[in-house]
Amino acid sequence: MAESSQHVVVLGGGFAGLSAVQTLKSAPVRITLVDRQNHHLFQPLLYQVATAGLAAPYIAQPLRHILSKQSNVTTVMDEAVSIDPASNSVTLSRGRILEYDHLIVALGVKTGYFGNTEWEKYASGLKSLDEATRLRRRILLAYERAETIRDTAKWARLLSFVVVGGGPTGVETAGAVAELSRRVLANDFRRIDPTLTHIHLVEAGPRLLPMFSESQSEYTRKRLTKMGVTVHLNAPVKEVGANHVVAGDLRIESANIIWAAGVEGNPIMKGVPGISLERSGRVEVEPDLTLPGFPNAFVAGDLASLVDTKGVKVPCVAPAASQMGRHAARQILRSIKSKETKPYTYLDKGSMATIGRSSAVTSVAGIRTRGWIAWAMWLLIHLLFLMGFRNKMGVFWHWVWSYFTWNRGARIITGLDSEEFTLDNPEPIPRTQRTGS
């Protein structure tokens, strides 16, 4: 059979790539899935790892395990370094070449700093598991450092957090840091009072969560304020340093800058001739998600930039990524059968964002909710979507327990052997007054 030899290469095992592979489960194709990580990551809960709410393995499942029963797929842990759609080939990091009949590029986006690459070393991103565990280490170390110093200015900077970006990730992270400082860590220190932590949420636009209604944005702002977060609107970030941020006309002294503002497309696409990239590096695709001129090369997920058939700009959210991955896989099946491809239309299943304990906003099929009902919906939906039975039950149990005790079990600092600890302690503590009796 000619069909059985067709080779589909999928780059990236996120929501788009994984849903593409799974859509091809019974198809007469050979699939090679390439990902530089060995796991699929449930990104919507990454902020929980960064704020010590969940252990990393709760939100990650090995790709091989998810796909172990799908015999037409081979998973390769490697990184694609170049794509040549003219010769139908992809080169991996160690020189290996994959030739394909059909390609799906689902490499997603990474933290982007609007071209200010020097900001990266001061402002921690929140797009990968490694970024999240690094951020957890930095947050927890800030309190440890503050506990040991007496210099008031340094102390104030260490207990000041700036979250840049008022989208769902920024809102969720600011809320989680507020809860961490106000409740979880409240009694754990002797010299500092973590409840005095300043948390700033900085947003360039006129309101938080612009994908929601204005009243929901306002509700979110009020809730966050009540939780102890100072919200700054119309405050685009102009400068980021080791110990400060300039946003709008405001200068905030802070040793803890969390970046939830921008993303950029995988740089691999810059090397592909003849395609158009947005300023953020996302790829402008044809209505059927193919690369212009290459009907066998699809881009799916956050990396694809598209205004769909209904005139909707497809958002960078997990459901859209899954839909695009499925769509691309289906078009491959159609083209194998020599049928014409169809354009992709985004099916908006609604939006939800959590603000904190018992507090969220949702907008589903035109129905808007907020408060604890919205939070319960958010919880339920996220549990249902989490992959793998253990993860669901583990996370569920963990959340029930955390809800009643305000404890967070993942509050450990790891990776101190790396350069990070030195980096986080740039100024040695001077020989202080002796503490003996």
Added chain:
Amino acid sequence: MAESSQHVVVLGGGFAGLSAVQTLKSAPVRITLVDRQNHHLFQPLLYQVATAGLAAPYIAQPLRHILSKQSNVTTVMDEAVSIDPASNSVTLSRGRILEYDHLIVALGVKTGYFGNTEWEKYASGLKSLDEATRLRRRILLAYERAETIRDTAKWARLLSFVVVGGGPTGVETAGAVAELSRRVLANDFRRIDPTLTHIHLVEAGPRLLPMFSESQSEYTRKRLTKMGVTVHLNAPVKEVGANHVVAGDLRIESANIIWAAGVEGNPIMKGVPGISLERSGRVEVEPDLTLPGFPNAFVAGDLASLVDTKGVKVPCVAPAASQMGRHAARQILRSIKSKETKPYTYLDKGSMATIGRSSAVTSVAGIRTRGWIAWAMWLLIHLLFLMGFRNKMGVFWHWVWSYFTWNRGARIITGLDSEEFTLDNPEPIPRTQRTGS
């Protein structure tokens, strides 16, 4: 009150240090607990983190959290760099000096290579959380690498594991790697067959688990053999390289060398004048656990070397460490009341070691068990001892689930941004035959 001003410094928040601090809960003293990590680690289950059975936060609890309600203790996340018992002071890494009235050194031991420091870079130790997550990364990456290469010799080395040391940690780790390869990963790869993994357990002495009876040692050897582990007795390690081990007369080609053979005392003690160290760096203490000549300076836990009042050489196990910490704290209370100190006597509560699923050996109060009853006892005791309710229930749930499904949820590779990934991929894979159709 003169008493209320006495300052007790405890170095190390492991079993010994933590039990010392907790024993002083209601005592009229000020306590400073110093640890370079922010967490207490349940070391007996560290091998489970290394073999992807448990997520790291399951077996670690923040020290501040454990002690948040004990108001007479201040926890400092820092490292002691020198101890001067003559001036009753300890210097921390950033120059800060702590003066004490009473000192408990409970710094434990770290992985030791019998003086062969160059072995360290090839043979991964298993004493800290960072070592365990590094080992997990190496084990999982070995399979990922084997999946992508075609060179038979390299392939064989990657699927060969050598565990050095036939004590409980070595036995448990070898058993866990066997289960990982034979069951957990069995169906996850396409080109390699993880069930063909060679696992070698190498022990210098004539039997495994020398603290148990000979018949239990023999049972352990047979069980491990049945599980797919090749046990080499009377095979002291003479050489460790990047891809091989020489043990006795045997040379084993392996890219995965796990070191569970030796420990050595914290090097800080080398700088203390007038004390005697064992060859391994453990400190020879007086019968009451004090340093010779310094009745206000105690050493407790694995770092202390002592033959107790009954002539028993106190073993390096968690119960002994807890007992010693408690004993030292009580002697401090006695000396505050101007009473003489008492010598420490080890109370042997028994030994247990798990071999694998449904298989363990125990020896409690002269009663020896093995098989699944021993395993159930091991499971129960470890759950009871694990600190923190969430951890207990989380681990319990996880184990029940793992038992029935043979799954391991913590099978994720993190920290690839570090140097490790490059280190683990020293040989680039040559441009292979094209895999396209």
